[in-house]
Amino acid sequence: MEVEVEMEISMERLLEYPFDANEILKKKKRIKKELLQKENLLQKKIAILGGSTTSEIKDILELFLLHYGIRSTFYESEFGQFWQDAMFDNAELDTFAPDLIYIHTSNRNILQYPSLSAAESEVNDLLETESERFCSMWDRLKEKYACPIIQNNFELPAYRLLGNREASDIHGRIYFLNCLNMKFYEYARTHEDLYINDIQYLSASYGLEQWSDPLFWHMYKYSLCLPAIPYLALNVANIIKAIYGKNKKALVLDLDNTLWGGVIGDDGTEGIAIGHETSMGQVYSEFQEYLKSCKEMGIMLNVDSKNEEENVLAGLNHPEGTLRPEDFIVIKANWEPKDRNFTAISEELNILPESMVFIDDNPAEREIVRAQIPGVSVPELDRVEDYIRVIDRSGFFEVTELSEDDFKRNSMYRENAKRKQQQKSFSDYGEYLRSLEMKAVIRDFDTIYLPRIAQLTNKSNQFNLTTKRLSEAEIESLVKKEEYIRLYGKLSDKFGDNGVVTVVIGRQEEELLHIELWLMSCRVLKRGMEDAMLDELVKQSKARKIKRLKGYYYKTAKNAMVKEFYGSMGFEKISENSAGDSEWILELDGYRNRNQVIGMIN
Amino acid sequence: MTRKEILEELNQVFIEVFDDDTIMVTEETTAEDIEDWDSLMHISLVNAVEDAFDLKFDMKDIVSWKNVGEMVDVIEREL
Numbered sequence: 001m002e003v004e005v006e007m008e009i010s011m012e013r014l015l016e017y018p019f020d021a022n023e024i025l026k027k028k029k030r031i032k033k034e035l036l037q038k039e040n041l042l043q044k045k046i047a048i049l050g051g052s053t054t055s056e057i058k059d060i061l062e063l064f065l066l067h068y069g070i071r072s073t074f075y076e077s078e079f080g081q082f083w084q085d086a087m088f089d090n091a092e093l094d095t096f097a098p099d100l101i102y103i104h105t106s107n108r109n110i111l112q113y114p115s116l117s118a119a120e121s122e123v124n125d126l127l128e129t130e131s132e133r134f135c136s137m138w139d140r141l142k143e144k145y146a147c148p149i150i151q152n153n154f155e156l157p158a159y160r161l162l163g164n165r166e167a168s169d170i171h172g173r174i175y176f177l178n179c180l181n182m183k184f185y186e187y188a189r190t191h192e193d194l195y196i197n198d199i200q201y202l203s204a205s206y207g208l209e210q211w212s213d214p215l216f217w218h219m220y221k222y223s224l225c226l227p228a229i230p231y232l233a234l235n236v237a238n239i240i241k242a243i244y245g246k247n248k249k250a251l252v253l254d255l256d257n258t259l260w261g262g263v264i265g266d267d268g269t270e271g272i273a274i275g276h277e278t279s280m281g282q283v284y285s286e287f288q289e290y291l292k293s294c295k296e297m298g299i300m301l302n303v304d305s306k307n308e309e310e311n312v313l314a315g316l317n318h319p320e321g322t323l324r325p326e327d328f329i330v331i332k333a334n335w336e337p338k339d340r341n342f343t344a345i346s347e348e349l350n351i352l353p354e355s356m357v358f359i360d361d362n363p364a365e366r367e368i369v370r371a372q373i374p375g376v377s378v379p380e381l382d383r384v385e386d387y388i389r390v391i392d393r394s395g396f397f398e399v400t401e402l403s404e405d406d407f408k409r410n411s412m413y414r415e416n417a418k419r420k421q422q423q424k425s426f427s428d429y430g431e432y433l434r435s436l437e438m439k440a441v442i443r444d445f446d447t448i449y450l451p452r453i454a455q456l457t458n459k460s461n462q463f464n465l466t467t468k469r470l471s472e473a474e475i476e477s478l479v480k481k482e483e484y485i486r487l488y489g490k491l492s493d494k495f496g497d498n499g500v501v502t503v504v505i506g507r508q509e510e511e512l513l514h515i516e517l518w519l520m521s522c523r524v525l526k527r528g529m530e531d532a533m534l535d536e537l538v539k540q541s542k543a544r545k546i547k548r549l550k551g552y553y554y555k556t557a558k559n560a561m562v563k564e565f566y567g568s569m570g571f572e573k574i575s576e577n578s579a580g581d582s583e584w585i586l587e588l589d590g591y592r593n594r595n596q597v598i599g600m601i602n
Numbered sequence: 603m604t605r606k607e608i609l610e611e612l613n614q615v616f617i618e619v620f621d622d623d624t625i626m627v628t629e630e631t632t633a634e635d636i637e638d639w640d641s642l643m644h645i646s647l648v649n650a651v652e653d654a655f656d657l658k659f660d661m662k663d664i665v666s667w668k669n670v671g672e673m674v675d676v677i678e679r680e681l
Contacts, residue, residue, distance in 0.1 A: 025646055025649055026649075028646075029621035055642045056642070215661050219664060227649065
C-alpha cells in the first residue's frame, strides 16, 4: 500500500515542468487513471476544432487539465474540419454545448500564399481573405456558443524559399504569416474571450526543426511532432486554468542561494552575490528583477527563510539588490520548519496554499513543503541560471487579462496589513470599522466591470455560496435579462480602494427571488459589506414587489466559511440534504436595514 | 543486443504503452493481436520505441512493417 501511494504521487509529478515529454506520452493511461482519483474536480466541456490530427493533443490536454483540477469531456472535429464545424449547422456540437473551444490550426491550414509575382494589392487581398476566414469563424462561434475561444497563432514555416528575404519581402511566407498573426492579435485585443495560444513562441522555444518534422504530417497528419505535444497541451491548459480562476497568486521565496548567492548569516551582507559586478551576482540580480516584474503584475511576494530577521532585512537592503523589504507582503525569517512558516503566510494572506508557489534551492526544504502541504506547487530548481525559465514556463501566473485590480493587488494587501495594525488599537470592533471611514458603491452591472465580475466568479472559492462560474459572455447575456437583479459592490476606505469585491445575482420568479450567486473577496471579510449588499438587494426586490428571498448554499471543499452565512443574515433554514447543501428563506416584510458602518455613494 | 533482447525490451514498451502487463509479443505479433492497437496507438507506440532504443525511424521503415519481427529488423540494423 505504502509503495502504491508513493507511485501515485510520482505519476502526477510527471506533468510538472520541466518534464520528460516521452514519459508523459508513454504513460498517459496510467497518469489518467491516477488523476481521475482526485476530488472536487471542476467539470468542463471542451470542443477541439482541428486543422490536423488532434487525438494525442486531446489525450494529453486532458491530463494537464486534471492536474489543474479540471475534469473535461471533449468534442473533436473530424480530421481538418475546424472551419466547417464552426460555420455550418452542427447538431452534434450544439448538443455538446461547449464551455470552451480550442481551435488547433497551423501554417498547414493556410489556403493560399501569394505567388512570387503578386502585386502588393494582391498580397493584401490574400491576407484579408485569410484573416476574414478566421474572424468570421470566431464571430459565429461566439454568437452561437457564447464561450471562450482559444486560437493558435501560426508557427514559422519549415523552409525559406527566398532565404533571409522571406521575412521582409511581401511575397515571403514568413512575411505573410507574421502579418496574419498581427491580424489575429488585433482581433484578440478588441474582442472579449478570444485567447491566442502562441505556438510561434512555443515552436521556437522547442526548436522549429523538431516541432515541424514533416514525418509527423506525412505519416499521421499531425502539424507538430509527437514529443512536442505535452508542451502544446501544457500551454493550452495554462490558458484554460487561468480562465477558470486557477492561477497562482503568490510566491513564497527562500533567500540564501535563491534570491542571492551565499549564506548571509555566514558570509555577511558584503559577502553575498548580488549585483552587476560579478557573473554570479548578475544572475541573482536578473532573478530579482524577474520577481519584481511578477510583483508589478499583481503576484504577491513573501519570504520564508531560515535566518535572523535582521540579516534578512540587511540582505534585502543590499545596495546592489533590486527587491526591497517593502516589495514583500509577509516576511517570515526564523528557525521554524519551512512548512510551518508557509502555512502561517497562507493564513496571514488569507489565500489557500494551493494558490501559492514555493521557491527554494534546497531539495530537502522543497520535499518537506511538498509533503506537508497538499496542493502546493514546488518547482524543481537546480541551477540558478534556470530559475526564471522553470518558473516562467510552468505557467503559474498565465495572464488571460490584465485588470486594474491585478496591478493594485499588492498595495491592497499591504493596506490590509495596516488595517490589522489599526484594529489592535481599538477595543470595540464596531468602533474600529467606523474609524476606517468606509464608502461603498453598489450598482447594477456596468460594462467596464464585466471582466472583473467574471474574474471574481471564477476565482472566489471561500466566500462563495453557490460557486457558479460565469464567463464574461455569460454575464453579458444576463445583463439583458429582465428577471435578474444584478449587483456588484465596490468598497474603499481611508487606507485605499479595494475595487469591486462582491457580486450578487438574483432571479425573480413572481414574488420570490432566487439568489443564484453571492460571493465576496476574502480581503474584505468582516467589514460589513455583506450587510450593505443585502440592504440594497432587499430595496431593489421590494421595488419589484418581491416578498421573499431564497438563498442557496452549495457545499464545496472550500466554502465551509459561508455554511451558516444566510443564518447569520437573518434567513431561516428550510432544508438541508445529506451532501451538506442547504436552502434558506428571508421574508422581506419588516426587514430592517443592517448596514451601520459603510457610507453609500450613489 | 540480440534479437531476443530487443524483443524483450520491446515487450516492456508495449506493456507501458498499452498499460497491460499481460502482453507477450513475438516476432509474429501484429496489430490484430492486441486489442487497443489502432492507428492512433500505433503513433504512440512508434514514439515510445524510438525513445526506448534512442533512435529515429525513417518513414519508409514505418510504412513497411507488417509485424513486430519487421520492427525488430529495423532496430537491429540501426543499433
